Amino acid sequence: MIAIQNLSKKYGTNEVLKNINIQFDKGKVYGIVGENGAGKTTLFRCIADLEEYEGKISSNSTPIKHQLGLLLTEPFFFQKITGKEYIQLLCNARKIKIADIQERNIFDLPLEQYASTYSTGMKKKLALTAILLQNNDYFILDEPFNGVDIQSNIIITEIIHKLKSLDKTIIISSHIFSTLSDTCDEIHLLNKGSFIKSVQKTDFPVLEMEMKQMTIGSKIENLRLI
Ligand SMILES: Nc1ncnc2c1ncn2[C@@H]1O[C@H](COP(=O)(O)OP(=O)(O)OP(=O)(O)O)[C@@H](O)[C@H]1O
Numbered sequence: 557m558i559a560i561q562n563l564s565k566k567y568g569t570n571e572v573l574k575n576i577n578i579q580f581d582k583g584k585v586y587g588i589v590g591e592n593g594a595g596k597t598t599l600f601r602c603i604a605d606l607e608e609y610e611g612k613i614s615s616n617s618t619p620i621k622h623q624l625g626l627l628l629t630e631p632f633f634f635q636k637i638t639g640k641e642y643i644q645l646l647c648n649a650r651k652i653k654i655a656d657i658q659e660r661n662i663f664d665l666p667l668e669q670y671a672s673t674y675s676t677g678m679k680k681k682l683a684l685t686a687i688l689l690q691n692n693d694y695f696i697l698d699e700p701f702n703g704v705d706i707q708s709n710i711i712i713t714e715i716i717h718k719l720k721s722l723d724k725t726i727i728i729s730s731h732i733f734s735t736l737s738d739t740c741d742e743i744h745l746l747n748k749g750s751f752i753k754s755v756q757k758t759d760f761p762v763l764e765m766e767m768k769q770m771t772i773g774s775k776i777e778n779l780r781l782i
Contacts, residue, residue: 557581558603558620558694558725563611565598565749572598573609574749582693583723585716587736589767590746596729599746600626600696603727617693625687627697631679633671639682640667646686654689661685663708677704688715695719697728701735713738733764 558580565573572595580586588596601607604626605619617623633642640657647654654660661667663681665674671682680703687695697716701709716739719726730736736743737760745753745763755763 558613558615558727560603561612561614563599563602563609563613565595565602565607565609572749573602576611576749576751578744578751580694580725580727582725583720584741585720585726585728585739587740587743588727588729588746589731589733589736589743590729594746595749596746597629597698600698600727600729603696615694620694623693625690625692625695627680627684627687627695627700629698629702630676631683633674633679633682635670635672637671638668639665639671639674642671642682643667643686643689647689650690650692652690657689660689662711677708680704681708684712684715693724695724695726697726699729699731701730701732709735733760733767736760737764 560576560578560580563573563576564571576599588599590596598607602609603613603620604624605613605621613620615623637645643654643657657667663678663685665678665682665685671679674682680700684697684700700712704712713735716726716728720741728736728739737757740760741757743755743760743763744751745755745767753763753766
């Protein structure tokens, strides 16, 4: 469980998160949606203790970061580190020895190659593999479906189902609604740093319709396409 109470975050005078209150339980998958700049990544960085903030973020295994697998939108790798070394490095940090690394390389990545030379999608798959092999309790996946091929998207969806069945806590952001309706138990809409709507699975179609209406309005007509 991750409990967030009165979380606020400013960058200079820009108040990016405004008094956020939410709880993420184990065995559940949470989707966070919101337009670009709404504050999704900032929220994730606060939970991972990568930012200073006001308010309280707690869990039943403190500190959260010791049990958290954070998949960033654009994972970063040092230049001279192979895929295999990266996985080993992250697993060593959790005191886990991986003997059968090739067998567990489910995305068939070229593990002897420098990770910095991987394609965008390969980098994401490497970072995801590493946090999975760490056996974390909490997973925050910032746009996990973006930039990876269709086959990998199918695998990632199945991985999320598996993590849920293992009682993990999973938080995902995505700009593609269908990826969230396939995987999430709840979706929370973040707007300018505040949660303005939270819906359970049965109401996902309603939320999707509302978001479509809010977004499109008369914008397409304004283009005056002929
Ligand atoms: N390091 C930073 N310094 C200053 N401002 C920042 C920093 N990181 C983010 N911001 C600002 O915080 C706001 C929220 O950004 P954030 O990356 O959290 O949005 P997001 O919802 O993840 O967007 P996207 O969907 O585009 O990924 C934006 O206005 C952004 O410019």
